Every structure is written in structure tokens, then in C-alpha cells.
Amino acid sequence: MAITDDVLVIGGGIAACTAALSAAETGARVRLLAHKKSTLRQASGLVDVLGYAGGDGPLSDPYAGLDALPEGHPYHVVGEDGVRAGLRIFDEAVGDAYRGGHTDSNALVMTHGGAVKPTARYPESVAPGLASTSGDMLLVGFAGLTDFDAPVAADHLTAAGVPFSPRGVTVEFPKRFRADAKVTRFAKALDRDEDVDGGTVRSALADTVAEELDGESRVGFPAMLGDDHDEEVRAELSDRLGVPVFEVPTGPPSLLGLKLEDMLFDALDEAGVRISAGNPAVDFEAEDGRVETVVVDQKSRPTPYSADQVVLATGGLVGKGLDSDRESVTEPVFGCHVPHPEDRYDWSEPEAFGDHAFARFGVVPDDELRPTGEDGEPHFENLRAAGGVVGGADVAREKSASGVSLATGAVAGRLAGEEATR
């Protein structure tokens, strides 16, 4: 007997979580089928909605750029209401852990390379470091962490013309780790406040930084200020330094991305969404143009899950929701149509940051976010798509990655929920 739900969401990232939360709001019984760790561990933890469109940007108002997006962009399907619905669900899910919801405007946040970028929501720990806020800034990097060079990042901010004076210093972390230690090891030392010569990690770090502080009104570190006890770590450093302390989002492994994933899964629990994690969806059964069951490979044992409505949120190329070989690009679970140039050399451009076709690969949604075939008709009456698996957006260059996931997730989830509970 198949496990039966109203709505089945396949995927484990922002889009899948949002779709599940959105469906649950309609009163539907929802299940999330997550394969493995989502790509959030590789994401900065910032929630970009739209920063660049039609040659303009950085946009202070993400909504102002919607019309300029190219035809076929998923934002055109969900509209401004869809974008707002996605953000509402996000804001409710993460509560005060994220900021930016007080305004429609984008903030400018510094990245670990030092370039600033427009984003709509940012972790609370990032908030004091906004580049669109005044207040001289001291950035602190560590000799043992190569991803963030504080003096270079500070000079990079200056080159962008920020309205304050940034300065960077490189210090030694109070505790030494092996050569390939990652930020997680640094975070753990701060979480536990491990003992070091003459005190503990937090106090020793504060002492080191205090010596460098020269009138700056805020101090930034790469995002490694604790994991389980991050607020305590930040509060203590801030208290000892006498100025707000903030984090600069980083690349993988991204603690901010991982924390966001935790928050979203907590919200799913709270909303009563059932979660089946650890196994991939590999096949399906359909009847009369409807998906009846999704088959999950449970340690080589095919296990059917049936539902009235299904949301496909398996991710794009990075998340393996799309697959490819030398000839073609495919959506591996349902075999949905993924348009692409015939010659694989047309999938990318010679310029590294060119207008790459691969960046926009994905299924083609109808106005209800149902993936369509070459004929423009939906593959299945009850299958919708959300997030990276949906084509039409170069979310990296637009700075719209999380926004597209939130908006399509919110709309696909709501429609699925409404259908299922009708």
C-alpha cells in the first residue's frame, strides 16, 4: 500500500520547504520527500529577490525590476503577488532571525570577496554590517582562513564608494587548528568557548580585536561566530568590544546557509509537514494524465508515495534536479521537457560571466506552474514545479535565487494545496 498524502513535495531546499509550508496553510496534509542535504550549505544564507534586471542595477526596489525581466521568467508567472507571498511565508518561518522585512527596499550587503550586493533579507547577525548603513567598520580576518581577507575586502568596499570608512586587519585566531580546518572548527571553538592560554577563545579573541579597534563603530568577522550558540558568541564579543559585531556571509561550507536550512525544517515540523528524508525519488506512476504515485528508492527497495497533488522542487543543475549528457538536458524524475540549444557549445558563452543558456535551463511552466511538454500542454494535470528546476531565470546574475524559489514555492504549494483540499 502506498503512503498517501494530499500534497507531495519532492526536494529539500528553499523552494521545497516553501511549497510545503504554503500547501500546509491551505489545510492540506503535506509530505516532503527530501533526498539528501540541500544546496543551502553552499549558499550564503542571504535571500536575494531581484538585484539586476534589464541592464539596470543594483536595484534598490526589487519590484521595480520585475517588468524588465525577459519573457519566460518565472516571476512573470507568479507576479508581484507571488513574490510577496513567498517572502511572507519566509518571514513567518524564520521570525526575527532574519531582517529586511520592514521595507520593500533591497539592502546592500558585503560579500566575503568584498563586493557588495543587493539582497532582500539577511540574517540578524549580518544586519549590523550592511554596506547601506553608515558607521565606520573594522573587518577582522584570520590568518588560518583563506576565504576572507579582511584588508582586501575593506579596500574593495572603499572602491565601491561605501558611505563609511572600512578597515581590515588579519589576526591569529586564539586557538590553532590543522591546516585544512574549516570554518566549522572555528565556530565550534567559539560555541564551546574552549580554553586557551590566558583565558578562553571568546575573551582572547575580543582582547586581540580590541587592540586593533580604532574608533570604528562596528566590527565584522567572516560567518564563523558560533553555530549552536551563535547569539551568545556575538553578544559576548559585542559586549567586550563595546560595538556591534556582525558576520560577513561566506561560500561553502556556509554556516548561515546551514542555519537557514535548520530553521526551514523547524518551520515544517511546526506546520505539521511530514518529512521523509534520505532517499531519492526515482520513478512515478501516472494514470489519465495524473501522477498517481512517486516511487522512492529506499535502499534499493522501491517505495511508492501517492498524493493528490505533487510539487517538483528538486533543484536545478547544482541540486541535480536537472541532468545532462553530451547531447541533451533532462529532468530525471518525470522526464519533463527541458528546452536547450542542440549544440552543447551553445549552452555556455565564451565569457565567464556571459549570458549563459545553461543558467536558464529548466522546465517550462504554464500559468499554474505546471511543467509543459514541447506542445505547451502540461505533462500532468497535478504536477507543479518550483525553484531551480524551473527554467527561464539566470538567478545568479539577476541576484534572484532565493526569491525565485520562495515565489514559485509559495504559488505552486498554494495551488497544490487548494486543489487537494477542494
Place this chain on the structure above:
Amino acid sequence: MKKSPSVLVIGGGSTGTGIARDLAMRGLDVTLVEKGNLTHGTTGRMHGLLHSGGRYAVSDQPSAKECIEENRVLRRIAGHCVEMTGGLFVQRPEDSDEYFEKKLEGCRECGIPAEVLSAEEAREIEPYLAKDIKRAIKVPDGAVDPFRLCVANAASAVEHGARIETHSEVTDVLVEDGEVVGVEVTHQTGTGPYVHGEPGEVEEIRADYVVNATGAWAGQIGDLAGVDVEVRPSKGVMTIMNTRQVDTVVNRCRPKGDADIIVPHETTCILGTTDEEVEDPEDYPEEGWEVDLMIETLSELVPMLAEARTIRSFWGVRPLYEPPGTGTEDPTDITREFFLLDHDDRDDLPGMTSIVGGKLTTYRMMAEQISDHVCEKLDVEAECRTADVPLPGSEDFTVLRDYMDDFGLRSPIGRRSAQRLGSRADEVLNSVDPNPVVCECEAVTRAEIQDSLDTAGTELNSVRIQTRASMGNCQGAICCHRMANELAPEYDEETIRASLDDLYQERWKGERHAMWGTQLSQTALKHMLHAATMNRDEDPAAADADIDFAAFDDGGASEGDASGVASGGAVADGGRERTDRADDDALGGADGDN
């Protein structure tokens, strides 16, 4: 004191650096100029095979004999550049027995140790060989790192007083009274290492003798001097796999043909190659069908290659030469021998010799012969010592080290670092503290990057070829910007940004030939990290227009809540259970598999 005669060497490939080393060791005053990085031409664009000579044992026995001789020399003097993998010539059922026998016989005639293996025996060495192979011949092929070899030759030349100028293009050959007396060089960014943003300059370098060791570009230098050098550049593709599907060099045992060799190289395998004559060594088509041909043909030998992941492809041009009038049609038939063209004898233009043809395995022998020739011309009596004196890094060293005790590095990192650095491991790895890993795929630490910067200036592609940083599976997605950060504080932020952009673009060029399947997934991740996470594509610091910062969210400062710190307490993580991120390594991001 009598001044040493001066020699100017054009070309920073294996031949040029080999000549510079040889002549400098003989006490001559040597200057080497190279238009790009060292290895910029063909040396940096080959499959890294250290020939046993087996490949030429039937068609070109003089070359085969030179190969086995130099194979032994390089193992001695360049141990840290060589990996003796061994090689197999594999016969498939459709390949001729007669050729197999001729190959075996040829190897024996040339003094190449050769042993016939049954299919089972061959598969014991290489388990992924096709089930239906017939048999194989085992020979002492190996892998050589052409970058490290070239850099070590240059370093040795410098130790012996030579001057090496990279990014310095010869823009004229100075001829006075019917004799070559030097060259005009245009330094891209001034003399010394390349530094982004530094203005270029033109320099006249006079010398008692000029050696044209520019390989496929020899005709162009010849043109500047007004002589014809009939090089026939021939392109070949090399496709790099993500891992070592084979640990032995695998050759197809049949007469000449495309796509007939797999060379294990560091963490990868390189599939090669094609052989097609081109007009211009710097401007020729790089085509997808060539990549497809590598995968399809070589999967006849190693079937798993059909579904395996390639991380990039690149093309090189062979500097083939044949004496005027030979008229060979097919470039695969042109001899692999090298030729020394004395322009005095040939063109009545004294003062310059060109060296063309040849191959990397015999670079030292070529260098020795031309150095002998130059010494004879300059009336210098000095012995060649390059066959006996190890290269820097290849002096007595053992890779059996306690990496943690010696360098504070876990063994996978320490082992790979020590293999690359050879006898320089202690000097380099203990030079900075702390010494974090910069490139995770290739296990390159800060110390190695910093060491390479002495000669690289801000040219991160030079850092790359010296250290292998950014050459692994992620193709720099995770480490490009980290490498650039290592340029601080010596160079300013704008320079660092420019050098990062260069490296990123260079990686992109080769990756485009591997963009499908898992590697396309990896590419998409790279695009996300560099465009979405770092906003490098729209970097406001690089944009012309000023940003109106005041138009953006100020964090609610106007509402009196700028800090974001004070209000902490009630956040959503109140009761949340986090998974324990105990395992650092499980979080490594250098791959798109997750």
C-alpha cells in the same frame, strides 16, 4: 676579468629553459625571454607522457632510442617531476597481430624493456581495461609534469646567473651588418615578474648569440630575422578526466591514429589526441567533435570512460618540422626528430640558430646539442652537466616523511605537497605559519602559493602551473579568489581583482569543453558562487556608475534599530534542535555532487 659570452634564448618552454640551464651551467651569460608564462606554448599543452620510446618503436626508431635514453636521465635528474607509472600497449581483437609483433620487436631493437602480457595479466594491472582486449606489451612509460619540469629548469638557470623574463615578447630581431646581434623585447608590464596594471616597456637586448627555441612559433621569429623556418604546427586535443581511471599509461597498439593514449597525470587522466595541421599556432578551431572522438574511441580500451566525467579539454600545437622539399602530406607522418637550423649555414645570417621539432621527453638532449653548437660558435669550452646534476627539487629526497611532525600537515596534504616540491619541501612548507590549505582539490597550501609568487608576480596562471592550485575537479570554483587573496598585502586590491578575473576566465576557457553531466553541475555551482554569492559579475567597485547607497535598506536605522544586536533574545532558534555539524570534512564544498 673577461666577460662571459652572452646568449639570448627565445622561448620559455622545455627546450628554451633547458638550453638556458645548460648554457648557464657552462658559465655563459644567459637571458631567456618568453612572450607568456613559462610553458605558455606547447610545453604547457601536452599530455604529460614520459615516453619510453615505445610509441616510436616501429615508425621512428631514432626517436625511440633517444626517448628511452632520456627517460632514464629524467628519472635521475627530475625525480620530483616524474611518476613512473609504467605503460601498456593494448591490442584489441580487431588490431593487427603483425603490428603487435613489430611493436615488440621494435622495442627490443631500441633497447626498450618490453614484456608481453596476457589479457588477464594486463587487467590485473588495469582492472578497467575492456573485457575483450587481446593482450598487451608492458613498457617503462611514465608521466611527467611539464610545468614543474620547466619551472625547475628555469630556477636552475637563475641559480647559475641567468635572467628570465616572462611576458616579454620579441618584437624584432636586431640584424646589423648581416648578423643577428640581439632582439627587441616588449615587456608587457615592465621587466621582472608580471604585475597587473604596470605599464609595459620596450628593451633592446644585445647578445653574442641568439637561440630561437620557440617551437611552433619559430617561423614567426624567423620572419622577424628575415629567414624562413618551415614549421608545420599541428594541433592536438587533450581531454582531462576527473580522476585516474587508469594508473598506467594506456596506449592503443595499432599504427598511428587519433585518440590512442591515456596518461595518468597527478589526480587526473589525460586522453589524447588528434593531429591536424593548422596555419596559425595561436588561432585555430577547438571543436567539440575532437572531444567526442577522445571519449568514444578511448572507451574502446577503457569502457568506463564513456560515462566518466571530464573536467576540461585543451589543445596544443606540435612544432613539427621537416626539411624543405620533403613534402609529407599527413602531419602524423612527419618525423618527431628535432632539427638544429644554423642560419649562418642555411641563410648566410650568422648569430642565430633555430631549434625545431622534437618532443618533451628529449628536451634535455636537444638542449645539450644546441648548447654544444652555441659553445662551438662562441669558442667556449665547457662540458654539459645537465644529465648528471639534479634539478632543484630533485636532489636526494625521500617522500617517506612524517608530514604531521615535519610540516604540521595531515598526510594526504603533506604527501601531495612533498611530491610536488621534492627536496624543496622543508624549505617551502615551513616558510609560513599558519599554513592553511588554499586549494582543496589539489591540496595546495599557502606556503606553496607564496613560494610560487616570487616568480609569478600577479600572474595567477603562473601560480597555477607551478602548484596545480585551481587545476582540480572544481576548476577554481572554491579557490580562485583565495589564490588572489594571497597577493595581499604586496599588491593592492584593484590589482588583485584584475588577476582574479584573468585566472577565472582562463579556467572557463577549458571548462567549456566539459560542460555536461556532473561537470555542468559543477559549473553551475561555480556560476552561483561567483555571480550570486560574490556578485563578481556586477561588482559595483568595477562599475562606472556610483551607487546611491541612501536609496537602499539601512537596516531600519531610521527607525532606531540599526544594531541588530541588542534585540537578540527571542529569535526563532529558541527551541530548535540543530544537527551536530561534527564532521568538518563532510562539509567540504569543492564539488557539485551535493
